[in-house]
Amino acid sequence: MDYAEFDASRDGAYAGLPIVQVPESDVTDPQELPAAEAAAWEIVGDYDDDGAEFEARFRRFAATVDLAKVSALVIGNWGGAYDNDPAKAIGLLTEHADRFPALRSLFFGAIEAEECEISWITQGDVTPLLAAFPLLERLDVRGGTGLLFPPVRHDNLRVLRFETGGLPASVVRGVGDSEFPALEYLELWLGTSNYGGDSSVADLESLLTGERLPALRHLGLQDSEIQDEVAAAVAAAPIVARLESLSLSMGILTDEGAEALLSGQPLTHLKRLDLHHHFLTAPMADRVRTAFADAGVKVDLSGQQKPNDDWRYVAVSE
Template sequence: MDHAEFNDAVTALREGVYAGLPIVQAPGSDDGDVQGLPAPQAAAWRIGLDWDEGDLELDFRHFVDVVDTTRVSALIVGSWGESYEDDSSKIVGLLTEHADRFPALRSLFLGAMSYEECEISWIQQSDVTPLLAAFPLLERLEVRGGEGLLFPPVRHENLRVLRFESGGLPASVVRGVGDSDLPALEYLELWLGVSNYGGDATVADLGAILGGERLPALRHLGLQDSEIQDEIAAAVASAPIVARLETLSLSMGSLGDDGAEALLSGQPLTHLRRLDLHHHHLTDPMVAKVGAALAGVEVDLSGQLMPDETWRYVAVTE
């Protein structure tokens, strides 16, 4: 899956599609009539509570009782109740406990809730690596929210897509990803966020990812939404992994002229099919310079913001 295709997929999620399937709310324990549901393999099933009402455990157990979940390939987990106070460990436990009921599961989104349900930086997460241990055939894992998030190093043979959306991604998670062995991973996207919301990763924490030794199949790298985007751009300019990427995203952050200049002064980027720099603080001359230097690359320079050296902001924080 390349960057453009995945951007379409993210947009599709907002429009009611996930992993190429229409999103359907899983029947809850209070749903009397379960007639008329689609075939299990024909939907991306969403489990989650609306406005903290109900019991997610009861709903989940009802779902696995009335739907043949052995044919479910895509699952979306929304709010697990008071998600700003209670972490995701209970739903992670339910999924791992019932892993044998989901042998066909290939795509999983944990924490896919709107800001009305819970602001992204208030979502209380937990250790999500038990999901990878329980689902060895999983190909796509996406997690929203960084508070309390843990990702100790793992090995997983089949994961192709790994995404973390946050207003502040802990440095320990970044290091955990870099120290993991993910031989099939093609697409990695990290929303690094800001220090005020726990985004304390430094360029040094990105070292293993940028080295790429444990990511032999990686074709897209997104290091996004960062308040140190200039420093990241400078590190990417000499990173070994870049030579084998097809698409690269340094979008959504505080990228300015210094970062763009460092990027252009480093290793060649003309092999890329796409470079995403949207939401940036470049001056008009630098926008023109980037476009001219990478004339054969699809470069997204949309979302130009004021090139203020003293006050920049990233796209997603709270």
């Protein structure tokens, strides 16, 4: 598995396709647009309306592009996302699900900070998207406020990512209690309690057994204010033995958490260990680097942070 393959949209691309925004007005010549299968189509509404513009653009998209060939969708601001939940946008997608037989990748809530900070995005229950698209292979969700994820089963999902400044504990438990037999890549930005990230290590228990994730090869438990406790739990977790890559990055990892990783179960079978944005001391960083060098594990220790007195911070919060 290519670790970088499942990064969020970068450089105007998503799921290996260039992002093309649905036109704001009617297209007089549809040939001006790329082929339906050659783009990740982005639908964005107005910053401060009630979703009317999002719906208008969705219907324009449906009338202009051959939806049967669309493989990737990027859903941006559904209209006043700082106040309005995405129920209308989800309803439009699920209502028209039968017109998207080729859809395999969906980024829901791809809203930039300049428009709405990640923890201002009002989310909702995103599991109807999985029910409506049983062939979906990738789901990325940004924003944790109001996010719901009751346990589900999905037989084809390979990639599941949550980008938040605070992931609700109920979502963590919902993911752990879901059945994902094909899931290879799972990434959770746990965040901080200041922005709704109220999960504890106990909430990770079902997930860390790996019983419902037989195909998992990458696990990311990131951006956490309890990163040391997460590291200690991972160091003894049954799921780790089958992983190819592990990310405990973006959080408040200190020497305590690194010591737990070094003294726990062997991690030298990993191809990659991502610890970037950490609070390790230089001697501990050297110990970690040396411990994995001989085994050929690629370790990312970039972004070494220094605490301000006793204050440490995650990479993404508000």
